[in-house]
Amino acid sequence: MDALFGPEDAAAWIAVPGPDDDKYSRGVLGFVTGSARYPGAAVLGVEAALRTGVGMVRYLGAGRPTRLVLQRRPEAVTAPGRVQAWVVGSGHDGGSLDQLTAAALDAALADPVPTVLDAGALERVTRSTGLRVLTPHAGELGRLLDREREEVLADPAGAAREAAERFSAVVLLKGHTSHVADPSGGVLRVQSAPSWTATAGAGDALAGVLGALLATHAHGLAANPGAVAPIAAAAAVVHGLAARRASRGGPFTVLDLCAELPAVIRELLGG
Numbered sequence: 001m002d003a004l005f006g007p008e009d010a011a012a013w014i015a016v017p018g019p020d021d022d023k024y025s026r027g028v029l030g031f032v033t034g035s036a037r038y039p040g041a042a043v044l045g046v047e048a049a050l051r052t053g054v055g056m057v058r059y060l061g062a063g064r065p066t067r068l069v070l071q072r073r074p075e076a077v078t079a080p081g082r083v084q085a086w087v088v089g090s091g092h093d094g095g096s097l098d099q100l101t102a103a104a105l106d107a108a109l110a111d112p113v114p115t116v117l118d119a120g121a122l123e124r125v126t127r128s129t130g131l132r133v134l135t136p137h138a139g140e141l142g143r144l145l146d147r148e149r150e151e152v153l154a155d156p157a158g159a160a161r162e163a164a165e166r167f168s169a170v171v172l173l174k175g176h177t178s179h180v181a182d183p184s185g186g187v188l189r190v191q192s193a194p195s196w197t198a199t200a201g202a203g204d205a206l207a208g209v210l211g212a213l214l215a216t217h218a219h220g221l222a223a224n225p226g227a228v229a230p231i232a233a234a235a236a237v238v239h240g241l242a243a244r245r246a247s248r249g250g251p252f253t254v255l256d257l258c259a260e261l262p263a264v265i266r267e268l269l270g271g
């Protein structure tokens with residue numbers, strides 16, 4: 001099955017808090033992202049998650065990214081504790097991680113909750129124990145499959161499907177059209193972002209949006225793992241609509257995109 005997934009489909013995957021909710025019942029999202037080399041990736045993921053809506057963000061990383069995350073978002077909690085979903089790998093360099101980040105990453109991968117594996121964590125996919133979503137761009141998916149980037153671009157749906165089957169994961173292959181493949185062979189296509197979105201850091205923000213949607217649906221996911229693929233597609237739609245609002249036909253920064261996320265969520269909910 002290969003289907004187009006749009007805003008009407010995405011609207012069904014926005015979790016709305018109720019009067020009995022508190023920050024824990026809404027869902028806590030943990031991040032092990034960013035590094036001394038790429039601290040900005042940590043800031044962008046946390047910013048995107050908080051603006052998508054989540055009960056709490058826990059951020060675990062080295063001193064420099066932690067300071068920058070707190071400077072931008074004092075709402076983030078930097079103490080370890082339970083979470084309902086993880087985002088790992090944005091701003092990591094597969095090979096070289098400081099000790100604290102490496103230990104936090106090991107703990108996150110061993111935690112059986114839904115996990116977004118991005119950038120530097122993609123190569124650790126077989127070590128993750130929960131429901132997992134991989135968020136590669138074409139070059140990263142090529143490396144995972146031992147293929148050239150051009151081969152992935154020639155058949156993106158097929159490459160995403162192959163990786164989903166091989167790694168028992170939902171695979172969100174990013175691009176102008178994003179392809180979300182699940183291990184049973186289904187592929188959802190999302191095409192909501194303008195080409196101005198091709199800018200460094202946009203993928204780090206997408207990982208944050210996706211993490212927030214997973215954390216706020218975590219309770220239902222254990223019983224319904226098939227929901228992970230539409231949630232991943234919904235994240236791509238929300239991210240793309242925020243990019244469109246930020247762009248209005250011109251360039252924008254990733255923080256501009258993040259600033260539009262609350263309005264996109266509101267609109268999808270009919271507000």
Ligand SMILES: NC(=O)C1=CN([C@@H]2O[C@H](COP(=O)(O)OP(=O)(O)OC[C@H]3O[C@@H](n4cnc5c(N)ncnc54)[C@H](O)[C@@H]3O)[C@@H](O)[C@H]2O)[C@@H](O)CC1
Nearest residue numbers: 038039040041089090091092093119120139140200201204
């Ligand atoms: N603000 C930040 O902290 C950002 C951090 N990022 C992080 O940076 C890390 C690497 O991500 P990438 O997507 O770049 O990883 P890739 O490994 O896909 O890209 C690196 C490759 O791009 C190619 N390349 C480098 N410079 C190039 C140029 N000028 N023209 C054409 N090709 C060039 C090289 O072949 C290089 O091996 C990830 O951890 C990612 O999360 C990026 O998301 C960008 C923003």
Ligand SMILES: Nc1ncnc2c1ncn2[C@@H]1O[C@H](COP(=O)(O)OP(=O)(O)O)[C@@H](O)[C@H]1O
Nearest residue numbers: 137174175176194195197198200201202203204
């Ligand atoms: N031509 C394009 N049109 C629309 N969106 C794009 C285009 N190219 C990339 N994107 C989107 O921009 C983001 C780029 O992510 P990624 O390649 O991981 O960059 P980074 O690692 O720098 O954050 C993804 O969400 C992707 O879908």
